[in-house]
Amino acid sequence: MDTRQRLLDATRELLWQRGYAATSPNAIMKAARAGQGSLYHHFAGKEDLAAEALRGSAEQLREEAAAILDGEGSPAERIERYLTRERDSLRGCRIGRMTADADVLTSDRLRQPVSETLAWLVDRLAGLIADAQAAGELRADLDPRATASCVASTVQGGYVLARAAGSTEPFDQAITGAVQLLRGAMVG
Amino acid sequence: MDTRQRLLDATRELLWQRGYAATSPNAIMKAARAGQGSLYHHFAGKEDLAAEALRGSAEQLREEAAAILDGEGSPAERIERYLTRERDSLRGCRIGRMTADADVLTSDRLRQPVSETLAWLVDRLAGLIADAQAAGELRADLDPRATASCVASTVQGGYVLARAAGSTEPFDQAITGAVQLLRGAMVG
DNA sequence: GTCTATAGCAGGATAGAC
DNA sequence: GTCTATCCTGCTATAGAC
Numbered sequence: 001m002d003t004r005q006r007l008l009d010a011t012r013e014l015l016w017q018r019g020y021a022a023t024s025p026n027a028i029m030k031a032a033r034a035g036q037g038s039l040y041h042h043f044a045g046k047e048d049l050a051a052e053a054l055r056g057s058a059e060q061l062r063e064e065a066a067a068i069l070d071g072e073g074s075p076a077e078r079i080e081r082y083l084t085r086e087r088d089s090l091r092g093c094r095i096g097r098m099t100a101d102a103d104v105l106t107s108d109r110l111r112q113p114v115s116e117t118l119a120w121l122v123d124r125l126a127g128l129i130a131d132a133q134a135a136g137e138l139r140a141d142l143d144p145r146a147t148a149s150c151v152a153s154t155v156q157g158g159y160v161l162a163r164a165a166g167s168t169e170p171f172d173q174a175i176t177g178a179v180q181l182l183r184g185a186m187v188g
Numbered sequence: 189m190d191t192r193q194r195l196l197d198a199t200r201e202l203l204w205q206r207g208y209a210a211t212s213p214n215a216i217m218k219a220a221r222a223g224q225g226s227l228y229h230h231f232a233g234k235e236d237l238a239a240e241a242l243r244g245s246a247e248q249l250r251e252e253a254a255a256i257l258d259g260e261g262s263p264a265e266r267i268e269r270y271l272t273r274e275r276d277s278l279r280g281c282r283i284g285r286m287t288a289d290a291d292v293l294t295s296d297r298l299r300q301p302v303s304e305t306l307a308w309l310v311d312r313l314a315g316l317i318a319d320a321q322a323a324g325e326l327r328a329d330l331d332p333r334a335t336a337s338c339v340a341s342t343v344q345g346g347y348v349l350a351r352a353a354g355s356t357e358p359f360d361q362a363i364t365g366a367v368q369l370l371r372g373a374m375v376g
Numbered sequence: 377g378t379c380t381a382t383a384g385c386a387g388g389a390t391a392g393a394c
Numbered sequence: 395g396t397c398t399a400t401c402c403t404g405c406t407a408t409a410g411a412c
Contacts, residue, residue: 003377018290019404022209036407037378046406071207071232092288099351100280100288102206111354118352122361123194142368149349149358157226157341163287166299170337173310177338180330191395212387225396234388284384 004042006032011053020101020110051109057094058113061122069124075132076186079125083151083178085164089171092159104159122148139185147182154178192219192230204282208238208289208298232282239297245282246301250308257312264321264374267313271339271366277359280347311335327373335370342366 002008010031014023023045028041043049068082096115104110125148132138156175161170198219202211213234217227223330231237257269283305292298313336322325342362349358 001234007200018200019288022290023369025407026405035378035380037380040407041377067290092260093348096345096348096352097288099348100207100285101207102210104356105351111352115352115354118358122349122358139372142372143361143364144369146320146361146365148365149346149361150342150363150369151343153345153349153362153365155341155345157284157343157345158337159286160281160284160344161310161341163190164284164299164303165350166293166303170341171309172307173331173334173337173340176331177336179343180334181338181373184327185369185372213389214387223398225398228389229395320412 003032003034003038003066006169007034007039007042007049008053008056010034011049011080012057012094015050015053016059016091019097019104021103023050027047041053044087047107049107051107051113054095054113058117061093061095063118065121065124069128074137075128075181076137079128080182082125083102083175083182087155087171089162090166091158092163093156096156096159110118116172118152122152125151135162136187138182139187142185151178153183191220191222191226195222195227195230195237196241196244198222200245200282203238203241203245203257204279204285207285207298207368208292213237225268235297239295239301240288246305249281249305253309253312257316262325262371263316263323264325267316267320267339268370269369270313270361271343271363271370275326275343275359277347277350277356278354280351281344284344284347297364306340308342313339324375326370327375328371339366339370 007028010028011023014027014031016155019136023034025039028049028094029036035065039049043052059162068085069078073081084098098110098114099103103116118179129138129142129144129147133140133142133144134151158174161174195216199211199215200216202219213224213227216237217224227237231240256273258268259266261269261271274319278329283302286292286298286302292302294331297319303312310333314332317326319333321328321330342365346359349362350356
């Protein structure tokens with residue numbers, strides 16, 4: 001793997017672990033086993049490197065989610081599978097995490113992959129919920145977009161509870177709660 | 189107001205806005221209009237000051253939540269009122285926010301108010317849900333703790349979506365979604 | 377492409393005067 | 395209690411050699 005790619009991979013990992021502000025070029029260089037010269041040869045600076053790394057993380061998140069959301073099964077089954085999919089909940093969401101970083105929110109280049117990815121996710125979930133309603137699986141009185149936002153928020157907020165507790169349990173509970181509520185809204 | 193209190197207030201505000209790592213003693217001093225001598229006279233250092241400030245924020249959050257959760261109305265009404273209470277969703281949660289700060293998670297003194305407060309919140313919500321079930325308001329097949337975790341996660345995750353979008357709308361949608369799902373689980 | 381040297385600046389804290 | 399001076403470290407980046 002070439003140096004440029006190692007720098008990107010290391011950056012993605014550190015952004016996930018520590019966020020943008022707390023990730024120093026120095027730490028990236030060490031993790032990537034690359035020198036200062038390499039970093040500033042391949043990238044204009046920290047923000048440039050982080051922006052490209054973040055685009056990669058966003059794309060990966062979309063691919064992993066799409067594999068479930070566009071996968072096998074009925075719409076309602078896919079929503080439930082999205083919720084219950086295995087997650088390393090103590091690590092949190094590599095994209096949602098960036099939301100706590102003021103520097104990310106004030107930089108268009110850094111913010112864009114974050115906002116676009118989460119908007120895409122809610123859109124896709126809302127479409128699936130509408131499909132489930134059209135298929136007669138889910139009660140028609142739910143607002144698809146509101147339900148989708150609640151589903152996505154449960155995941156994002158579950159990470160918060162888990163990390164606060166230092167335990168995966170609150171995350172699992174939150175998912176269970178969402179699944180139970182959704183099942184209660186199933187037709188039949 | 190004395191200098192010590194001004195330092196605490198400024199710290200609480202900055203911790204909310206920027207988190208722990210990104211909040212410098214210098215910024216606190218400026219916001220509190222206090223000198224370096226004052227800060228290090230009243231507090232052992234940044235962590236000490238932040239720990240006390242965080243305890244204050246945690247207490248305030250508990251008080252505000254308890255005012256609703258222990259307030260007027262039936263259990264189910266109070267849960268719904270907790271969800272729909274007005275919030276500055278773009279600011280996020282002053283406690284949940286700390287969860288993204290690695291330094292907070294690795295310091296017992298900083299982590300404790302965060303973990304305890306969110307644990308208290310979920311506990312209290314779970315009790316209220318059990319009460320609603322006992323009162324025949326809510327279907328008995330919901331697990332109280334799971335439902336409570338989902339409710340708390342919806343709020344915490346709603347902040348994430350709102351901040352990513354730079355708009356309060358995703359938060360409001362998530363809350364609406366949770367309310368609709370809960371209403372669907374009402375008896376009768 | 378990668379290296380080392382160097383720079384300017386801010387973070388977090390201590391010391392000692394007042 | 396508060397002030398100023400000072401310290402060391404690490405961040406982010408540039409310069410120029412190889």
